Amino acid sequence: MSIDPNSQLFITYTLLHSCLDKKLMVILRDGRKLIGILRSFDQYANLVLQETIERIYVDQVYGDIPRGVFIVRGENVVLVGEIDQNKKSDLNLKEVSAVEAFNRQKIQNELRKAKEKVQCKVLYQLGFSVDHYHDDMF
Numbered sequence: 001m002s003i004d005p006n007s008q009l010f011i012t013y014t015l016l017h018s019c020l021d022k023k024l025m026v027i028l029r030d031g032r033k034l035i036g037i038l039r040s041f042d043q044y045a046n047l048v049l050q051e052t053i054e055r056i057y058v059d060q061v062y063g064d065i066p067r068g069v070f071i072v073r074g075e076n077v078v079l080v081g082e083i084d085q086n087k088k089s090d091l092n093l094k095e096v097s098a099v100e101a102f103n104r105q106k107i108q109n110e111l112r113k114a115k116e117k118v119q120c121k122v123l124y125q126l127g128f129s130v131d132h133y134h135d136d137m138f
Helices: 005-017 098-125
Strands: 023-028 033-041 047-058 061-072 077-082
Touching (some): 023 047, 061 098
Antiparallel strands (some): 023 077
């Protein structure tokens, strides 16, 4: 059974069309999270976001980096979700400066890499071949 590419494009178009002029969260392949208003898109899911912020989540804090108008290439999109403006966020997250959130994220990434390095070494000693490509998370 094969999927008709035209029907796939129609489904993508229909879903994105319903999100025009709405606030969305877009998660990218590299793990970044963007929040902005969808202004335009094409058949490849390339997106144009306005009033975009990049949000960095670390533990129970987050920081926002203003990005303005942001063009996202469709092949980098992992997830698109509409943000409900009427619902109050019940997450217990504290807002901090973007610099502080970035520094916390950097420390967290360094700790994760050190842990993975130890795990890879142990797996290699046990005869496993370990290949990690963190530049392409999905």
